[in-house]
């Protein structure tokens with residue numbers, strides 16, 4: 001009698017152990033699969049990017065010494081890195097076809113042109129009555145130091161609109177990523193980019209990175225640290 005009373009208990013106990021084991025194995029399998037896919041997605045995202053297009057240039061980080069880019073003319077008056085010339089041209093064309101009037105305001109600048117720009121604004125301010133030091137400081141708030149402007153990379157372009165300025169802006173907001181460009185200094189991200197929101201400044205990062213940055217709604221700094229950081 002005693003034996004038949006304990007058998008169902010033993011069976012139950014055995015079943016519980018099996019269920020626990022299966023649950024453990026299944027959880028482990030799910031975890032490993034997720035890890036595998038996460039690693040794969042990360043690797044895939046990284047592999048599809050040309051890292052030289054993701055160079056970060058800001059107040060703290062100067063233009064890399066080896067950025068010997070090949071430049072191409074755009075609109076006869078401006079130069080841009082040849083790797084994004086066709087995309088920029090197509091973007092401007094499509095923006096115009098959508099009824100806007102985009103105008104290039106700035107593109108590639110050499111280090112000496114950057115210096116001239118800063119000096120010119122400093123001179124304007126001293127002519128307006130400011131002390132040199134104050135004038136230099138004020139100018140530096142708006143114009144990057146030589147060696148610290150993205151325009152020196154040849155991958156940045158300032159685009160404004162003439163009559164339908166808002167339309168150009170809206171269109172670029174929606175479509176720039178389709179051509180590999182991102183709005184580099186978005187509103188509300190000043191603490192990350194170190195720059196005030198700039199509506200007209202676009203940066204080429206390549207089609208793959210631009211799509212992801214657009215989808216994730218992040219800055220270039222965040223993207224690089226997410227996928228290339230330690």
Ligand SMILES: [Zn+2]
Pocket residue numbers: 106151156157158200201202
């Ligand atoms: Zn700019």
